[in-house]
Amino acid sequence: MAAAPVSKKQVQALGTEGWSKWSSLQDDLVRRIAGSFLASNDLDHYMCLRAVCPSWRSATDDPKDNASNPVFHPLRWIILDEVFQGDDDMRILLNTHTGRFLHKKLPLLREYYVVATTPSGFFVLADRTPPHTARVFNPLTGCLTCFPWSVPLEAGVAQVGHDDGLFYLYFLGDSSRKIYIGFPEVKYFVSRDCQQLAYNAVRDAVLGGAYPQHISVPALVDAFADLFDFMRSHSDFFNFFLSDLPGDTENNIRFRCYVVGLPAQVFLHVEREGRTPIVFKMNTETGKIEPVKSVGTFTIFIGCHRCLTVDADKFPAIEANCVYYTQHLGSSAQICKYNLSDKKVERLSEVAEFVKEDKQFVLVAARPFTIIQLLCSYTINRRDSELALQQMVQGAEQSCSNFVDGDLDG
Incomplete structure (x- = not known):
């Protein structure tokens, strides 16, 4: 026997009845759900929960x-610069601990x-x-x-x-x-x-996502001092760093140290053929740093501008206990993977993934981009301040105007 069709009024009544039950959910249960979003730092979900109904809004705190x-x-979020073409309002955000992407206008x-x-x-x-x-x-x-x-x-x-x-x-x-x-x-x-050593320590900690959450400025300076002591105790290692290294010639950067977003770890990255990244960890008992072979389920991404860590368990395409870094080839760059366990280096592609245009390294790989390519793009690029760029344009326009006025007066 066929079931009788359900009218539109009956559907609306069921929806209203079901909604009234949800809106009368006890405040402590609403707060527990909201707390789970705060625990994972999914603040956008928290805001959506508060927008559901007045009772849920009154049960939770307003940011x-x-x-x-x-x-x-x-x-735990990073803002990727790979925005949608033709839509300057759209940004891609990524929660590096949960692996969740958010496209937001x-x-x-x-x-x-x-x-x-x-x-x-x-x-x-x-x-x-x-x-x-x-x-x-x-x-x-x-x-x-x-x-x-x-x-x-x-x-x-x-x-x-x-x-x-x-x-x-x-x-x-x-x-x-x-x-x-x-x-x-x-x-x-x-x-x-700041003195150069202290300034570099703070800067590299900020760009690595570790400061101020994980380590203080005095601890940073001490850690970098221990790092240089370690280098001096290994003459071949230290002499290597005294040689000319490729890097950011504009800022005279010959090698890069990052305090990554893991508690008390100092990451040292060198871009030179035949050399591999090295990870140091602070020994909390002795207060000294020592090389390590494992960062567990985490993975480190390193570039000439930034560093970050992700939980590889949340990103199936990313291999744990590895370092992904960009190797520069003049006006292009390619992505390499270094395994901390077996110390093997692997190039992810035979051709370069990036081509330099002006100051940015642009991905030339076929869309859709992989998560590894997006994260490497985040570390290899850093946008200039729009305010500073505007001031430069205005200064150039003023200089040009003064030159023209002076030429006319002459």
Whole structure:
């Protein structure tokens, strides 16, 4: 016997009845579900849960009421620069601990200059009108924190920190070796000059995603001092570093040290034919560093600009306990994989995956790109500050105008 057809009114009644049951879910259960999203740092899911109904919204905390609370900060996200062609509002975000991609439209970015993106997933912005005050934008919660001071023009590396309930923003200036620190409640920032070793330690820790979550500045300096002591105790190893190495000739970088996003690990990467990456780990009992052969289920990605770690269990295409790095071939670059266990190096392709265009290395591999290619693109490239670029354009236009005026006067 055939079942009687269900009318549209009956479907609507069932939907309304089912919805009323969900909306009456006990507050403690709603908070437990919300807490699971916060535990995995899936803040966008948390915001969607709060948008379901008024009762769920009232049962959970609003990030906009306390934007400085670190529980509402992106901690494990990176912002990939491989944006959709023709849509400047679209960004691709990746949770490196869960392997989840998020395609998100961010029209707010059109209202500001993008100065930098942090290794944790914040956008650092500047007002388009002078004095170009700083803003920190959380793309997962939509929170925009205002800082009442101007962004330093030389700033290209930035990070957000929190300490004892204080929310702060700091920039690194490569040309002056200054660290700029500012708070939302203070109308000026504090700048501090650093010696080269200390500045390099902080910079490489920030770009590796480890500072300020995992290690303090004094510990960084001590770790790098131990690293150089280790090198000096191995004369062949140390003499190798004294030779001319390819790298970032503009900044006179001959080799790269990163404090990666794993507790107390120092990663040393060298780009030279016949040489392989080396991973050091801090021995917490002796306070010394020592080479290691395993980073467990994690994998390290290293480039000339940034470093990051991912949990290989969440990325089936990525091999655990390996280092993926880019080997430069003049105007191109290729991806290599170094296995920490057997110390073998493998090139992933016979042809180069990147071609240099202006200052960026562009993927030339066929779409869709693999996750390994995307993560290597993230480490090999770093966008310039839009504010600094705009200032350069205005300066060039002013120089040209002065030249023309002077020529006419003459």
